[in-house]
Amino acid sequence: MSRPSRWLAGARVALLGLLLVISTGEAMATLGQAPMVAPVGASATGVPVARQFAASSGTQSSLYTVHELLLENGTSVQEYATPAGLVFAVSWRGPVLPDLSSLLGTYFPTFKREVEQARLQGKRGSPVKIERDDLVVRSSGHMRDFFGHAYAPALIPPGVDIKNVLP
Amino acid sequence: MSFPKRFCCVVALIGLTALVAACGGGGGGTSASSDVPSLTVLPIPAVQGNVLGVTVDSGPANSGTNVNRLYTTVSICQPGSVTQCQTIDHVLVDTGSSGLRLLSSVMAPALSLSRVTGTGGLPLLNCEQFVDGTFAWGPVTRADIVLGSKTASNVPIQVIADPAFSSLAQACSRSGVSLTSITTIGANGILGLGLFKQDCGVGCISNTHNGFYYTCTNVNCTATQGATASIAQQLKNPVPLFSADNNGVLIDLPAVSSASASVLNGSLIFGIGTQSNNQLKFATVLAANANGYITTRLGVQSLTRSFIDSGSNGLFFDSATIQSCGSNATGFYCPNSTTTLSATMVDINAVSTSVFSFSVENASTLFAGGINAVTPNLSGPAGDSTSFDWGLPFFYGRRVFFGIEGMSPSLATDGFYAF
Numbered sequence: 001m002s003r004p005s006r007w008l009a010g011a012r013v014a015l016l017g018l019l020l021v022i023s024t025g026e027a028m029a030t031l032g033q034a035p036m037v038a039p040v041g042a043s044a045t046g047v048p049v050a051r052q053f054a055a056s057s058g059t060q061s062s063l064y065t066v067h068e069l070l071l072e073n074g075t076s077v078q079e080y081a082t083p084a085g086l087v088f089a090v091s092w093r094g095p096v097l098p099d100l101s102s103l104l105g106t107y108f109p110t111f112k113r114e115v116e117q118a119r120l121q122g123k124r125g126s127p128v129k130i131e132r133d134d135l136v137v138r139s140s141g142h143m144r145d146f147f148g149h150a151y152a153p154a155l156i157p158p159g160v161d162i163k164n165v166l167p
Numbered sequence: 168m169s170f171p172k173r174f175c176c177v178v179a180l181i182g183l184t185a186l187v188a189a190c191g192g193g194g195g196g197t198s199a200s201s202d203v204p205s206l207t208v209l210p211i212p213a214v215q216g217n218v219l220g221v222t223v224d225s226g227p228a229n230s231g232t233n234v235n236r237l238y239t240t241v242s243i244c245q246p247g248s249v250t251q252c253q254t255i256d257h258v259l260v261d262t263g264s265s266g267l268r269l270l271s272s273v274m275a276p277a278l279s280l281s282r283v284t285g286t287g288g289l290p291l292l293n294c295e296q297f298v299d300g301t302f303a304w305g306p307v308t309r310a311d312i313v314l315g316s317k318t319a320s321n322v323p324i325q326v327i328a329d330p331a332f333s334s335l336a337q338a339c340s341r342s343g344v345s346l347t348s349i350t351t352i353g354a355n356g357i358l359g360l361g362l363f364k365q366d367c368g369v370g371c372i373s374n375t376h377n378g379f380y381y382t383c384t385n386v387n388c389t390a391t392q393g394a395t396a397s398i399a400q401q402l403k404n405p406v407p408l409f410s411a412d413n414n415g416v417l418i419d420l421p422a423v424s425s426a427s428a429s430v431l432n433g434s435l436i437f438g439i440g441t442q443s444n445n446q447l448k449f450a451t452v453l454a455a456n457a458n459g460y461i462t463t464r465l466g467v468q469s470l471t472r473s474f475i476d477s478g479s480n481g482l483f484f485d486s487a488t489i490q491s492c493g494s495n496a497t498g499f500y501c502p503n504s505t506t507t508l509s510a511t512m513v514d515i516n517a518v519s520t521s522v523f524s525f526s527v528e529n530a531s532t533l534f535a536g537g538i539n540a541v542t543p544n545l546s547g548p549a550g551d552s553t554s555f556d557w558g559l560p561f562f563y564g565r566r567v568f569f570g571i572e573g574m575s576p577s578l579a580t581d582g583f584y585a586f
Contacts, residue, residue: 119344122534123480123497124233129547140472145458
């Protein structure tokens with residue numbers, strides 16, 4: 001399972017603050033809200049860091065920050081926040097899906113509705129692609145390895161190209 | 168969401184014939200209470216040997232819209248018994264997962280399968296997430312799984328949406344939409360025959376926060392917490408447990424000549440290279456990585472997280488040029504005219520390749536005259552620029568082999584695909 005480091009290294013993310021914490025999954029970023037992760041230097045959970053990613057070196061940016069959580073189930077979650085502290089995008093990769101209800105917050109009912117609608121129309125057992133004015137979600141993979149991202153187009157800071165932000 | 172139902176069902180078992188006192192509801196299934204399934208003697212297989220019949224059709228009654236869904240019939244028995252059994256049709260054949268999962272509402276209460284318990288001696292609960300944003304939740308029980316002439320004995324299986332535990336689905340439900348009924352699953356259960364031997368594997372042996380397994384926090388089972396599950400306790404692909412023909416499966420479906428059809432019959436053949444009917448012959452073996460991925464080259468794209476999945480009902484990949492359908496065929500492609508593309512599958516060692524072409528038809532047009540269960544050229548966006556999900560249309564007219572991890576070391580370290 002050497003994939004995460006390669007995956008991160010290839011990400012074209014601009015890193016202002018990359019924070020590694022381990023979490024039980026109780027505390028996660030929520031789209032449209034302030035990051036759940038404490039600023040650099042603070043201990044978010046008091047739980048010792050048990051695993052480390054190889055951090056990528058990216059161009060410094062004043063446009064947004066990236067916070068990273070490594071959940072105890074092995075799944076990593078990234079939250080992308082404006083300087084004002086609003087999470088405009090999240091992404092994930094790991095053996096199980098993260099708590100999308102927490103991660104998507106008020107957008108979760110929309111996600112569920114779209115998933116149900118796609119099933120009703122015959123799309124079954126396939127990746128999720130939701131493309132709405134208020135919410136974009138991609139979710140792919142299979143048993144033991146899931147990856148995806150979500151963002152709220154309206155919250156993307158001016159000057160940021162979302163394609164260059166997400167892994 | 169989950170059903171806030173409590174314990175139900177009083178079961179009376181008299182002799183070999185089960186008399187069942189029906190109770191309301193079940194897991195949200197659509198069958199009437201008078202249809203509570205009963206036990207039977209294990210049937211004599213229609214075909215002897217290593218072959219199990221499979222069918223692509225519109226699914227069980229009241230199961231919603233089912234296109235390109237591969238079903239088979241599974242028998243389960245109380246461990247060691249050939250008389251206390253139940254045969255369940257329309258179980259989805261899914262090479263994207265591992266383990267047998269059956270809806271509580273279609274299972275005979277009289278089976279009264281013994282529950283697997285977690286480390287604290289309380290029921291072990293399984294959470295299985297699927298890529299389409301759905302999940303299955305329920306307790307783990309033990310049963311003999313009988314697939315045609317083959318038996319996997321005393322295997323942990325999941326009882327999906329068991330009403331006794333549905334109110335506890337919260338931990339699992341936070342990832343998406345709950346599969347609780349025939350309508351939501353589009354099947355009576357899911358038979359996972361993927362490359363992995365277990366659903367979770369070593370990741371669940373010592374980590375209690377693994378996301379796959381949970382247990383009750385108290386004897387009344389009013390709440391759950393994450394739980395470890397040993398390899399023995401985990402849900403399993405039943406094939407490696409067979410006494411022979413146990414290193415993989417071959418799914419053999421005929422070609423579909425027309426744009427669509429209502430039924431397609433084929434074979435699920437156990438073993439690879441073990442009998443005259445499952446020889447690889449000229450099939451190219453594509454070794455997968457530990458995550459079950461191979462690479463698909465499509466135009467200039469190199470899609471390194473590609474896989475072949477009978478549980479996906481279309482070919483899913485991202486295209487910059489093919490337009491997506493509107494609301495009448497959400498999630499599929501609707502090109503102006505049928506588009507034929509060439510793809511190359513490459514194994515993880517980049518030594519073995521297979522080149523072939525496939526077509527993308529307008530899904531809206533395909534669905535226009537009424538949806539047919541067998542729709543070969545159905546495709547849609549993957550929503551991901553690194554993967555190609557080769558769903559059931561890929562199987563039509565092919566013999567597709569799935570080599571289970573660790574079972575054919577001379578061919579691949581991890582699992583492999585071959586066709």
